Amino acid sequence: MTLELSHLSRRFTDYPALDDVSLVIAPGEFLALLGPSGSGKTTLLRILAGLDYPDAGTVQLDGNDFLAAQAHKRKVGLVFQHYALFRHLTVAENVAFGLRVRSRKARPSRTEIAERVQQLLKRVQLDDHGHRYPSQLSGGQRQRVALARALAVEPDLLLLDEPFGALDAQVRVTLRRWLRELHEDLELTTVFVTHDQEEALELADRIAVMNRGRIEQVGSPEAIYQQPATPFVCEFIGKVNKIPLTYANHRLSAGDWVLEGDPWNGRHANVVAYVRPEHLSLVGAHTESGWAARLRHVYLAGSVAHLELYIPSIDQTLEADVAGEDVAALGLQNGAELRVAPRGAIVFALGEQAGDAPAGRWVWQA
Amino acid sequence: MSGPRRQPHWSRRIGHLLLMLAATAFLTIFLALPLAVVFVEAFRRGLHAYLSAIGQHEALMAIRLTLLVAAISVPLNVVFGVAAAWAIARFEFRGKALLGAFIDLPFSVSPVISGLVYVLLFGAQGWFGHWLELHDVKIIFAVPGLVLATIFITLPFVARELIPLMQSQGSDEEEAARVLGAGGWQMFFRVTLPNIRWALLYGVLLCNARAMGEFGAVSVVSGHIRGLTTTMPLEVEMLYNEYDYVGAFAVATLLALLALATLAIKALLEWRYGDEIAAHAPGGH
Numbered sequence: 001m002t003l004e005l006s007h008l009s010r011r012f013t014d015y016p017a018l019d020d021v022s023l024v025i026a027p028g029e030f031l032a033l034l035g036p037s038g039s040g041k042t043t044l045l046r047i048l049a050g051l052d053y054p055d056a057g058t059v060q061l062d063g064n065d066f067l068a069a070q071a072h073k074r075k076v077g078l079v080f081q082h083y084a085l086f087r088h089l090t091v092a093e094n095v096a097f098g099l100r101v102r103s104r105k106a107r108p109s110r111t112e113i114a115e116r117v118q119q120l121l122k123r124v125q126l127d128d129h130g131h132r133y134p135s136q137l138s139g140g141q142r143q144r145v146a147l148a149r150a151l152a153v154e155p156d157l158l159l160l161d162e163p164f165g166a167l168d169a170q171v172r173v174t175l176r177r178w179l180r181e182l183h184e185d186l187e188l189t190t191v192f193v194t195h196d197q198e199e200a201l202e203l204a205d206r207i208a209v210m211n212r213g214r215i216e217q218v219g220s221p222e223a224i225y226q227q228p229a230t231p232f233v234c235e236f237i238g239k240v241n242k243i244p245l246t247y248a249n250h251r252l253s254a255g256d257w258v259l260e261g262d263p264w265n266g267r268h269a270n271v272v273a274y275v276r277p278e279h280l281s282l283v284g285a286h287t288e289s290g291w292a293a294r295l296r297h298v299y300l301a302g303s304v305a306h307l308e309l310y311i312p313s314i315d316q317t318l319e320a321d322v323a324g325e326d327v328a329a330l331g332l333q334n335g336a337e338l339r340v341a342p343r344g345a346i347v348f349a350l351g352e353q354a355g356d357a358p359a360g361r362w363v364w365q366a
Numbered sequence: 367m368s369g370p371r372r373q374p375h376w377s378r379r380i381g382h383l384l385l386m387l388a389a390t391a392f393l394t395i396f397l398a399l400p401l402a403v404v405f406v407e408a409f410r411r412g413l414h415a416y417l418s419a420i421g422q423h424e425a426l427m428a429i430r431l432t433l434l435v436a437a438i439s440v441p442l443n444v445v446f447g448v449a450a451a452w453a454i455a456r457f458e459f460r461g462k463a464l465l466g467a468f469i470d471l472p473f474s475v476s477p478v479i480s481g482l483v484y485v486l487l488f489g490a491q492g493w494f495g496h497w498l499e500l501h502d503v504k505i506i507f508a509v510p511g512l513v514l515a516t517i518f519i520t521l522p523f524v525a526r527e528l529i530p531l532m533q534s535q536g537s538d539e540e541e542a543a544r545v546l547g548a549g550g551w552q553m554f555f556r557v558t559l560p561n562i563r564w565a566l567l568y569g570v571l572l573c574n575a576r577a578m579g580e581f582g583a584v585s586v587v588s589g590h591i592r593g594l595t596t597t598m599p600l601e602v603e604m605l606y607n608e609y610d611y612v613g614a615f616a617v618a619t620l621l622a623l624l625a626l627a628t629l630a631i632k633a634l635l636e637w638r639y640g641d642e643i644a645a646h647a648p649g650g651h
């Protein structure tokens with residue numbers, strides 16, 4: 001089942017929640033909708049679930065109009081952010097709900113339902129919790145009940161709204177892996193919404209990064225991270241240093257760092273380089289292009305050390321990640337004078353106004 | 367601080383005592399005594415007189431009429447209240463605030479005015495009076511008028527009880543039911559209704575107590591036709607005005623018992639399902 005979303009728009013009274021969104025969801029894929037709150041990702045999910053409708057645009061499932069089908073005919077499973085378990089029903093009754101509300105012809109027999117529920121509870125490792133009520137479960141258990149309930153109707157498409165948002169860090173990591181395995185076991189198409197980039201990078205086959213109702217970029221986690229299409233994606237995914245560049249003598253530079261050339265030949269005045277902390281490395285004193293830096297702080301986080309560097313020639317504080325053992329080997333201490341240079345950067349020529357699409361992108365390598 | 371616990375000063379203790387006495391006296395004079403008077407006066411001439419007072423044809427007709435009016439207006443208000451609460455708690459629409467204000471109107475308008483409005487609309491001299499007379503429909507000074515006035519007076523009870531609860535519960539569970547394949551009615555009966563059942567019962571209870579006890583609005587539209595359009599509160603007044611104290615208080619005991627039963631069930635509901643019942647119950651009576 002290939003889902004094809006084209007030119008979806010949805011306006012709420014005061015702001016556009018979706019603004020001309022097009023996206024193709026391939027069968028069996030694990031897709032993350034990633035973005036800050038208010039970026040439209042949940043609206044998109046609700047439209048797929050049949051709980052909201054776009055003002056314009058279409059969704060087609062293998063060429064058929066998906067939006068014309070009512071919520072309960074779409075074969076969609078939805079897991080809500082706060083689970084939305086039926087508080088007056090037991091865990092088993094919650095899971096059975098989707099089967100019990102079927103018309104008499106389509107409804108499995110009582111014993112079949114009971115069997116199916118038991119299987120699903122086993123799958124989510126809650127087989128001895130069937131008679132409990134949602135209020136008697138922990139957050140992680142509720143989450144799994146919600147998942148079992150969604151899976152009971154044997155959906156083709158599983159939708160998850162911030163599935164790990166309300167859980168503590170440890171439970172979250174375990175559930176993430178488990179969900180990934182489940183997705184592969186059941187050969188589902190899964191779409192999940194998250195604002196947590198780490199979650200999206202770890203779990204998804206593909207990520208759609210959303211901002212202000214638009215999709216900024218769709219791609220593999222690798223592509224999103226290494227080759228961000230827009231400054232927003234750069235800044236939203238991972239940590240990044242933002243360095244304004246100046247154009248002079250047919251080349252771009254920032255202080256003593258020279259990029260040799262300019263693909264736009266000076267046509268754009270507002271050019272910015274984004275350098276990931278791990279792409280900023282310590283270099284020898286003889287290197288021509290690079291900055292003199294003063295080490296302000298070293299934060300040792302296990303195998304990686306985060307360096308906070310002040311660069312006088314551009315009057316900016318940058319962050320660099322180096323291997324923890326290098327810090328020890330070089331005997332780095334606060335206040336040390338160093339030389340650093342970017343190994344790679346993504347350079348954007350920005351539009352006239354903030355929020356405009358970038359006028360150009362240049363993947364720069366040293 | 368250490369050392370032996372100090373006894374409160376004697377003047378403070380007397381102050382406490384006086385306060386408690388004052389509160390007890392107040393409650394006794396304004397609540398307990400009137401209630402006691404009702405029963406004492408009703409039984410002043412003994413059980414036999416009491417029973418025969420209640421067994422009077424007019425009294426029985428008044429009881430029947432009161433039950434009939436409540437039996438019509440309470441279910442209608444349940445339907446309206448649930449629908450209005452759903453509309454207000456679940457949807458955004460133009461005029462939502464206005465609808466809320468309309469629901470509260472009966473609380474802010476004097477019951478006598480409410481009754482009078484119906485007389486002005488449907489009475490012989492009223493707007494629709496001529497048309498109604500032509501078609502031989504009697505509303506004022508008849509049972510339909512009593513029902514209309516009672517519905518108006520009790521309009522807010524169910525809706526006001528449900529709105530805050532439904533707003534705080536949100537629509538997630540209902541949406542989950544939809545996505546799981548439930549139709550509209552299935553969603554309502556399997557998810558919405560169970561979630562609001564205790565608050566609904568609470569609202570029905572208050573609504574019923576008011577429907578049976580209403581005096582002002584009903585008095586205006588009733589016309590006081592003995593045995594035909596007098597509900598229990600009206601019957602009490604008429605008997606009293608006729609110096610039939612035992613009869614008046616005998617019927618009044620029934621209303622008092624209704625009040626006590628309502629109070630008991632209300633307390634039980636609040637104690638058992640307090641978290642599912644809106645904290646601020648509607649005022650008004």
